[in-house]
């Protein structure tokens with residue numbers, strides 16, 4: 001398990017321990033320099049993930065389908081299977 005996966009497991013473990021979906025905010029300091037902040041809706045603690053880590057978190061959440069991050073309002077729906085971000 002690499003470092004990115006470790007962070008993802010931490011986020012999943014926290015949210016799934018409560019059966020929750022985190023709120024996602026994307027922060028871009030500059031073009032191509034974005035991070036994703038996942039906020040726990042319960043205790044408001046935050047996790048900062050790189051795009052790569054967030055993509056992995058999305059994939060893992062889709063596998064679990066009960067907690068993690070939901071790509072809902074304000075987010076492009078994950079309905080385009082060819083979008084490389086979701087592969």
Ligand SMILES: [Zn+2]
Nearest residue numbers: 040042043044
């Ligand atoms: Zn929490």
